[in-house]
Amino acid sequence: MVEQSPTSVIGLDDRAYASGSPTRRDDSVRTLVDFNYLSATTGEQKTVRAAHQIYEHLIGMWAPAVIEAAHDLGVFSWLADRSGTVEEMSAELQTDQRATRVLLGGLLAYGVIERSELDGEVRYSLPSDFRQALLPGGTFSLVGKMLHDRHVAWAGWRNLGDAVRHGTRDQSGNDRTNQISETNYEDLTSGINFWAPPIVDVLSAALAETGWKKDEAVSVLDVGCGTGLYSQLLLERFPAWKAEGIDAPRIIRLATAQAERLGVGSRFTGTVRDFWKDGWGETVDLILFANIFHLQTPDSVQKLMRSAADVLAPDGLICIADQIVVDEARPVTAQDRFAMLFAASMLATGGGDAYTLSAYDQWLAEAGLERVAVLEAPMHRLLLIGHAGRHPLPV
Ligand SMILES: C[S@@+](CC[C@H](N)C(=O)[O-])C[C@H]1O[C@@H](n2cnc3c(N)ncnc32)[C@H](O)[C@@H]1O
Missing domain, CATH: 3.40.50.150 (Vaccinia Virus protein VP39)
Known part of the structure; x- marks a missing residue:
């Protein structure tokens, strides 16, 4: 089969990054607010700008939610050795097609997967740099971190207010070291x-x-x-x-x-x-x-x-x-x-x-x-x- 080059690739197509430069195209986590459209001249504009800034922090939880759901569903393992369409993926993983497209859109927004389009067919794949982090088993796999979030961190964050109220002292008043098992x-x-x-x-x-x-x-x-x-x-x-x-x-x-x-x-x-x-x-x-x-x-x-x-x-x-x-x-x-x-x-x-x-x-x-x-x-x-x-x- 003759391989055709895709007509467009959206994703981690960053030459500097791919060539090993430590410079990142994005400033850390990809920004979700375009502050160029937010003036800060009047008091109200400043307030609205600040609200955008806080809102961007508040939706920080979307990132682990989207990435960890994809892990739980087997999306990354499915993409480990192929590029695939939404239809193929949802048929094999037994997920809803439209919902799978939404999840893949989220992963794409975070730059975690790539999307290519050839003759009207859209395929998704894992960028090579990200494979080891997203798949289990490798020395630098983040799957253990995702499991830790699932088993410990999500519940822990819900209770942060309580921890601040009461501190981390036990019933006899002694300060406790971290309790991870x-x-x-x-x-x-x-x-x-x-x-x-x-x-x-x-x-x-x-x-x-x-x-x-x-x-x-x-x-x-x-x-x-x-x-x-x-x-x-x-x-x-x-x-x-x-x-x-x-x-x-x-x-x-x-x-x-x-x-x-x-x-x-x-x-x-x-x-x-x-x-x-x-x-x-x-x-x-x-x-x-x-x-x-x-x-x-x-x-x-x-x-x-x-x-x-x-x-x-x-x-x-x-x-x-x-x-x-x-x-x-x-x-x-x-x-x-x-x-x-x-x-x-x-x-x-x-x-x-x-x-x-x-x-x-x-x-x-x-x-x-x-x-x-x-x-x-x-x-x-x-x-x-x-x-x-x-x-x-x-x-
Ligand atoms: C946050 S991990 C750090 C592991 C490793 N040093 C690293 O940086 O990747 C903390 C480690 O300390 C170990 N640990 C905690 N309490 C310990 C204890 N009382 N005796 C021996 N190891 C302990 C845990 O099992 C865990 O592997």
Whole structure:
């Protein structure tokens, strides 16, 4: 069969994006209001403009609703290895044809699928860049995040007002760490794997710049490792290093399997250990806390910091990668804005917060530690930390 080129393609047809440029055509989430048509001269115009702005926030929930419904219905899996028409899709997925067209229109509006038209026939497909994020099984699949939304987050957000009214204290008045269960973490940890590569890039670049223990047999402890991707990517980059990831039983199973898949299984040990109850073992050179502190209360942060200080080698390094607020008075960076909203999502799902840099500094000082660098990464900041008075990075 001779392949004809489509007469029109609407979707992610962005040359700069396709060629690997980090520049996005859209400013983050695609805007749904054309503010060029909204004047702001009179008081009433300003009010109406503001209403458009708030309304655009209020309909933010349309995005997960549309994307997650498409996942639930099997739309993405159906498009995994073909382009198809609405008629074909709704016949196979047993959905209503007109309603399916509406759903596909929503996905198209968010730029999640592509639409092509040839000789009057409209077909839909998945853009190649988005396939792994939308389909299950891949290292960077967001299906776990969608399941987490389904099982935890949607209900949590409905109750945010209650959480604000009462806080996250239990009946005896104690502040609670985040209450997400081990089963829910099975979904969530794989759904946040995509955060790891740029963060490990930033960390590796900083370590390479200082030459910190590059060719030494460094021991890494990945605390609450999830799938273990942070330490596993470090093992890929530093062949002399070994890592131990500690987490709950179901999660360690995921981490061990992933280490094998990535080819670092012989240098990654997954250990089932509760970081509150059990000892932290031998002295270690590098301790990683990726996305752990936002689950904590101030008291539990302090406890974790002391445990880390106890096992950190004299010239060792702690790396915290988290949602850390630097400028809460003027949240103009994406990192600060994301962190401040992340705090709300922690509250909604039962505890935790996004703490400020100055709060971290106080906790570090109390544990005999000190910050040696703050690094910026997408949706995160990294704190590099050593024992107080013993700068671990050669300068
Ligand atoms: C938000 S996830 C972060 C996972 C991973 N570090 C990452 O950034 O992808 C938090 C992890 O901490 C683990 N965790 C929570 N409480 C723990 C505890 N008491 N002992 C060991 N692991 C725990 C959870 O099971 C989960 O895998």
